[in-house]
Amino acid sequence: MILASRRVWGLKILILYATRRGTTRRIAEKIADFLRPYQADLLNVEEVQEIPALSAYRLVVLGTPIYCEKPLKPVDRLLGDDRFLEAVRRRAVALFVVSISRFAAEKFYMPRIKRRLQGAEIVAAEAVGGKFGPVNTVSEEAIARFSEKIKQWLENQAKTPFASGQPYP
Numbered sequence: 001m002i003l004a005s006r007r008v009w010g011l012k013i014l015i016l017y018a019t020r021r022g023t024t025r026r027i028a029e030k031i032a033d034f035l036r037p038y039q040a041d042l043l044n045v046e047e048v049q050e051i052p053a054l055s056a057y058r059l060v061v062l063g064t065p066i067y068c069e070k071p072l073k074p075v076d077r078l079l080g081d082d083r084f085l086e087a088v089r090r091r092a093v094a095l096f097v098v099s100i101s102r103f104a105a106e107k108f109y110m111p112r113i114k115r116r117l118q119g120a121e122i123v124a125a126e127a128v129g130g131k132f133g134p135v136n137t138v139s140e141e142a143i144a145r146f147s148e149k150i151k152q153w154l155e156n157q158a159k160t161p162f163a164s165g166q167p168y169p
Contacts, residue, residue, distance in 0.1 A: 011038050011039070011058050011154055012038070012039045012040075012041070012056060012057050012058055012059075013038055013040040013041070013057060013058070013059045013060075013154075014057040014059070014060050015028050015032055015040055015041065015042045015061040015063070016045050016051065016060060016062050016063070016078070017042075017043075017045065017063035017075075018044065018045050018063075018065070018071075018072040018073075018074040018075045019072070020065060020067065021131070023098055023138065024063050024064065024072075024098045027063060027096065027098060027128055027138070028063050029042065030147070031063075031143065031146065031147050034143075034148075034150075035147065035151065041057075045075060046074045051078070051084060054084075054087040054088060057091060058091065058092065058157065059091065059094060059150070059153075059154070060088055061093075061095075061096070061150065062078075062088075062093060062096075062113075062117075063095075063096045063097075063098065064097060064098065065097075065098040065099065065130065066097060066098065066105060066130075069108070069109065070109075071109075079113065079117070080116075085116070088117065089117070089119035090120075091120060091121070092120070092121045092123045092153065093117055093120040093121065093122050093123065094123050094125070094149070094153075095113060095114070095117070095122060095124070095125045095126075096126050096143075097109055097110050097125075097126070097127050097128070098129070098130045098138075099129070099130045100129070100132045101137075102127040102129050102137060105127030123153040124149035124150050126142050126143075128142040128146065129142060
């Protein structure tokens, strides 16, 4: 799905996510809606054979739920793929983690994922809560705060020479 109302040259966004019960997908869609002024491609990594070339994107947003203290398997595999890591380390990255415990996500899971993304420019990171059965800790405020950080970064980037059509390294 491509969401765009105006294209800001050089600021194309890839939102990659994996989901088991749909919560991460719904959160990724909310983020894509918030970033509607920019060209954002929304992609469930479980539904594709191959991730598109990251060279086409200025920012990669990566979202994963946590199961058994690890990212969901498709994201975990991505984080272990040397070609993906080499490409993503040349991009700006925003990371959101879906976990019933925002505290555990912030203190334990996000730092582990960030270590695996070492070398990438992390422009935003947020534990947004989660949903398990009747328990729902998803924070709309955390989603909005995360999206706003991305939007501010994008607005700052739009003022740089790269946004004027020069390729991003």
